[in-house]
Amino acid sequence: MAQARSLTQNPPQSASAARSDSWGTRIKTSILGYGLILPSLLVFLTFFYGPAIFLAYIAFFHWNIFSANSTFVGLGNFLKLFHQPVFWQSLLNTAYYVVVLVPVTALLALALALLLREGLSRRGGGISRAFIFLPHVTPVVATSIIWVWIFNPQFGLANTVLHFLHLPALNWLESVHWALPSVMVYTLWHSVGLYTVLFLAGLASIPRSVIEAATTDGAHGWRMFKRVFWPMLGPITFFVVVLASINTMQTFSQIYTLTGGPHGGAGGPAFSTTTDSLLIYQTAFLYLHFSLASAMSIILFILIMTLTLIQKWVADRFVFYR
C-alpha cells in the first residue's frame, strides 16, 4: 500500500523537480553520454578521422616524411598528377575494371540466387549455398597465390580448361590485354558468393503469398521474373550495385598479389593492371611521394562519392518499390 501511495504521489513532485533543475540534469546526462562514447570516439579520431583529415591536409603541401619543413603548394599536387600519363592510365584501368566487373558480378549473383532459390527446398540446397559463399571467407592473399598457379600459361588449370573447350590458350596475367580480366575472374570468384547471399535474402523477403498470387494469375518463368521478382528486388539490387562498386573501386590485395606480389612489378605488365588504389600505394610507400598519393586518394574519394550519388539518383527514379 505504502508503495502504491508513493507511486501515485510522486509524479507531481518529480515534474516540478525536473522543471527546477532541468539544466543540471541535462548536463549530467550529457556528460554521462559523452563519457560512454569517448573510448570509441578516441579510437576513431586517432586511427580513422585523424589520418583522413591529415591526408586531406598534406594533399595541398609538398610534404616529406623525412623533413619537418613542408611548403604549401595549393593545387600543385593535383596539377602534377594530371600531367602524369600513369595517373590517367590508372583511372582508365579502374573504370574498365568497375564498369565490366560490377554488372557481371551483380547479374551472376542474381542468377545464382534464383537458381539457389529453386534448389534450396531440395536436397543439397544448403550445401550449394555454402559452396558458393565459401570463396568469400577465404583470405584474398592466400587464394590469390593459388590463382597465380591457375593462371600459369604453361601448366595452369585455366588453360587446361580452355584447351578442353577447344579454345586458344591465353597468357593470362602475363598479357597486357588479359591481365586485368584475369584479376576480374579472381574477384568474381571471390566476391560473387556475398552478393548471391544478399540477393537470396532479397528473394526471401518477397512475401510468399505475392509469388503464389502471381502463380495463380498465370505468371511463371521469365514473366514472373520480369514482373514480380525484378521490381521487388529493386532495393537489394541498388544495395548490391553500390556495395560492389565501392568494393571494386578499392580493389588492391588481389591485384598486388596476382600481378607482382612482394617481388615487385605489381600493376604490370606495362601498367595494364595499375588501378588507382595500387598507384596510390606505390606512390606513397614505394616512391614515398605522400603528398601526391594523398591527392590521388582525394580524387578516388570524390569519384566514389559521385558514383554513389549517381546510383542513388538512378535508384530514386527507377526503384519505386520500398
Next chain:
Amino acid sequence: MASIEFRNVSKMFGSQRVLAPTHLGIPNGEFFTVVGPSGSGKSTLLRLIAGLEVPSTGEILFDGERVDNKPAYSRNVGMVFQNYAIYPHMTISQNMSFGLEAQKIPKAQINQKVKEVAKILEIDGLLAKRPGQLSGGQKQRVALGRALVRNPRVFLMDEPLSNLDTQLRERMRKEIRLLHETFQITTVYVTHDQTEAMTMADRICVVNGGEIQQIGTPEDIYQHPANIFVAKFFGSPAMNVIAGRLVPYKETLAFEPEHDPERLSPLPADLAARGREHVLDGPVFLGFRPEAVGQETSGTAWEIPFVPVTIESLGSHYQIHGQWCDQPISLSTSIRPVRERHKVLNLLIPWTDVHWFYEDGSRINFAAPVRVRQEA
C-alpha cells in the same frame, strides 16, 4: 466455371500427414466452405486445388479433366489470400490486369474488363492508386477484383475476411455471397469462423486433424452433426455434451451421467426401445444445444438440475453459464432470466432435441439400421 473432384487425394509433408485420403465432389457453381480449427488441413485442401501443393496420392479433376499434374499457373483458378497479397509495386489497375495480360488478351479489352469489375466492386476510383494508399477493406476488394476479372474456372478464398474488423467483415460476407450469385463461379472458401461458414455456404465441409468430419448443408450440419467435434464446433455457446451410460431401470432404460451417477434419467418408452437396439448398456454421450432448454414440447423432457453462475445479456437474448454438479452447462434464452445466482433450477430439455453419440464420438442415428458394435 468447373466442378471439382477429389479422388483419394492425400498430402504428406515429410512423415507428417496433413490430409488423409479424401474423396470430395463440388458441383459446378456451388459455394463450398471448408471450416476447421487452425492446423486442420483446410488450407492445404485449398492449395491442392490451386496447384500450390502437389498431392501425395490421388487425383484432382476439374470438370472431369485431371489437373493435379498441371502447374498452378495453367489451372486458371482465382485465389484470394488472407493478407491480400496485392503486388505492392503495381497500381491497382496493373494489379487487376496482370492475370489477363498473361492470357494475351488485347489491351483495350483488358482495360474495359478491369473497369467493369472495378465498378461492381466500387473500386473504380482507386485504379490509379498504389496498394500502399489503400485501407484493408479496399485491398480486400482489389484482391477479389484481381481474381474475378479473369473469369476463373474456380474461385478459391483462403480466410479472406479474417484481417477485417467485424462490421466490414459482415458487409463483405454479404457482398461475396452476392458476387457469387452474379457470377456463379464455383467457390471454395476456407475459414476458421463457423458463423462465416454457416452464413455463406451452400454446403459446408468440416475438417479436423486432416480428416473430413462431415459435409452437408448448414442446416444439416447444425441439426444432425456427424460427431461430437462437429456438434461442438458449430453454435455459440457450444453444445452441452454429457458423458454417461445407459443402465436398466425398472421396465425401461435410464441415462446415468458420469459426473452425477445418483441422478438417473429414465428414457421415454420409444427411445428406450431404440436405445436398447443401438447402445445396450455401453457408454454414451448426450448433447443438447443451449437454446434447446425450456422449449415447448408435446413429448416428454429430460430434467436436469442447474446452478447459474454468470448471466450475459446480448440484448436480444441471454447466455447463462452454470453447472450441473461440476459439469459446465451453457444456456441461451430470450426470456429474461431471474437474476438469482447459485439457486438450483430444474431444466427441461425435450428428448427430441437431444443428440446421441457413441463412445468414439460419432452420432447415433436412431433412424438408421443398428450399427454393429465391436465387442472387446
